[in-house]
Amino acid sequence: MNIEFKGITHAVKNREVFCDLNAQVSSGQCLVISGRSGCGKTLFFSIASDIIRPDKGQMLIDSVAVNDMNAQKYSEFRRNLGVVFQLSGLISNLTLEENLMLPLNRHYKDVSKPEKQERIRSIAREFALEHYLAQRTEQLSSGQASLAGLARALLLKPKAVVWDAPMAEIDEQWSQYVLDLLLCLKQQGTTLILCSNRKEVIEKLADTQLELNSKVCFSEH
Amino acid sequence: MIAYGFLPFSAYVISDFIFFHRNRSISFDVLVRQVRFTGVEALGLVVLIAMLIGALIIVQGYPLLAAIGQGNWIYDILISTIVRDLGPFIVCFIVLARSGTAITTELGNMVVSKEIDALISMGVSPISYLVAPRVLGMVISLVLLMSYFVACGIFGGYLVSNAFQSIPVSTFFARLIGELHWLDIVIMLVKVALSGLFISLISSYHGLTVNRAITEVPQRNIKAVGRGLISLCLIHVGLTLLYIVLVGN
Numbered sequence A: 001m002n003i004e005f006k007g008i009t010h011a012v013k014n015r016e017v018f019c020d021l022n023a024q025v026s027s028g029q030c031l032v033i034s035g036r037s038g039c040g041k042t043l044f045f046s047i048a049s050d051i052i053r054p055d056k057g058q059m060l061i062d063s064v065a066v067n068d069m070n071a072q073k074y075s076e077f078r079r080n081l082g083v084v085f086q087l088s089g090l091i092s093n094l095t096l097e098e099n100l101m102l103p104l105n106r107h108y109k110d111v112s113k114p115e116k117q118e119r120i121r122s123i124a125r126e127f128a129l130e131h132y133l134a135q136r137t138e139q140l141s142s143g144q145a146s147l148a149g150l151a152r153a154l155l156l157k158p159k160a161v162v163w164d165a166p167m168a169e170i171d172e173q174w175s176q177y178v179l180d181l182l183l184c185l186k187q188q189g190t191t192l193i194l195c196s197n198r199k200e201v202i203e204k205l206a207d208t209q210l211e212l213n214s215k216v217c218f219s220e221h
Numbered sequence B: 001m002i003a004y005g006f007l008p009f010s011a012y013v014i015s016d017f018i019f020f021h022r023n024r025s026i027s028f029d030v031l032v033r034q035v036r037f038t039g040v041e042a043l044g045l046v047v048l049i050a051m052l053i054g055a056l057i058i059v060q061g062y063p064l065l066a067a068i069g070q071g072n073w074i075y076d077i078l079i080s081t082i083v084r085d086l087g088p089f090i091v092c093f094i095v096l097a098r099s100g101t102a103i104t105t106e107l108g109n110m111v112v113s114k115e116i117d118a119l120i121s122m123g124v125s126p127i128s129y130l131v132a133p134r135v136l137g138m139v140i141s142l143v144l145l146m147s148y149f150v151a152c153g154i155f156g157g158y159l160v161s162n163a164f165q166s167i168p169v170s171t172f173f174a175r176l177i178g179e180l181h182w183l184d185i186v187i188m189l190v191k192v193a194l195s196g197l198f199i200s201l202i203s204s205y206h207g208l209t210v211n212r213a214i215t216e217v218p219q220r221n222i223k224a225v226g227r228g229l230i231s232l233c234l235i236h237v238g239l240t241l242l243y244i245v246l247v248g249n
Helices: A041-048 A071-080 A096-107 A112-128 A142-154 A172-187 A201-207 B004-018 B020-040 B042-066 B071-084 B086-112 B115-121 B124-164 B169-179 B184-207 B214-247
Strands: A003-012 A016-023 A030-034 A058-061 A082-086 A160-164 A193-194 A209-213
Touching: A016 A041, A016 A193, A016 A209, A016 B214, A030 A041, A030 A201, A041 A160, A041 A209, A071 A082, A071 A096, A082 A142, A082 B115, A082 B184, A096 A112, A096 A142, A096 B020, A112 A142, A142 A160, A142 A172, A142 B071, A172 A193, A172 A201, A193 A201, B004 B124, B004 B184, B020 B086, B020 B124, B042 B071, B042 B086, B042 B124, B071 B086, B071 B124, B071 B169, B071 B184, B086 B115, B086 B124, B086 B184, B086 B214, B115 B124, B115 B214, B124 B169, B124 B184, B184 B214
Parallel strands: A030 A193, A030 A209, A082 A160, A160 A193
Antiparallel strands: A003 A016, A003 A058
16 A cells, blocks of 8 residues: 655644655555654654544545545545554453454454454454453553554554554563564555654664654655 | 534434444444443432332322312323423433433543544544444433333322322223323423433533543533533423423413
8 A cells, every 4th residue: 555645734723733744655665753752743643544634735545635535445445554543542441352343343244243253363362362352441451452452453454554652552572573563564565654763663664764853854764 | 523513513413323224233232332321220210219209299299189179180290290391301311410421421531542533543433333322322211211200100109199098000090091191292202302312412522522631521521411401401391382382281
């Protein structure tokens, strides 16, 4: 999935955070967004995951502007974009299994329940979460919740993954595993957009680094 | 949709729940949970209040009416209070205080913890998943609760009326049904259904307008309860006036 940001301009409470920002990331590549705290990394994450629309400019997916997509195309875009939040974004009054079931129920209405449950168990095993499937997500530790957020994003085998502050809550051992996993996804052609200042993320994964300053400027890594 | 204000939001939600079946794969569980929380778990409170009110009407009203030789008016009073006017208002007020505030708090907290953003990112519409089933659930629950309220209020009234004058069950209910007008039932159902619709829409709207801070949640709750109460008063007064115009009295 090729993702292009074209002329993104966005202000928050009359303060212009992005001014004519342009960036592009192709299939199998990784764009890392970095910069000091408060520079707009999370805002960029929200724009890249189409949770908020910029004041000006547009995001293009394989040369098609997200704003111009019809309902079917947009649903397809949502299915192919895995989004991982810094604070997991798991629905707190649901069990982990119900959380993981949600995107499957939304995008794979025709798949049988046992098949969906098997898929959930398989991804939960991958992140050592299989014993927590019946628990409400508020009972998970922050590290487990982060992994569960990643599991939910990868459940639909997305063509692109957008992650805000990857591995911020995950211990060292799991960080290494997740780094290797992201590297593997990249090699398989998944597009990655990561908002992070972590050295190992930039060194191991970044093909392009976008450094956000007071007003945006960027440098190639 | 939230940014456009309450009316466009309400229109969008109503259009969404008309086509509820399209989203039932994700929304049905939320609907069941809402009916359980509002319509079933509030049962004890509603039954207690209904029986107390039914009993109080008889305790206070029957001796006075009997003293002026109009003991039969007690059926009229039971119908107007339990079925038509006071009963629906009390049930709706309980639901506003209990479930309305719960909806505002829950949705407000979901906004703050980015759960709404997560739903959007999965392609799940927060309106279809969170709001429409709650609205539908609230309307169904209020109709259910009102049925319990009427049954228990009248039963409570019957139990206490036996202390003053022994009346066979069949006679009591035959007289009561004789005094009941079909419009009493229609007005009661319209009152609770409309109230359920407005309570859930107002509570959901205020929950979703929380921006970022957890401190906004109680502020939004206060607004939701205030506006919910105003809408309840308008609905109930308006429909009572309509009843008076249609039936007289």
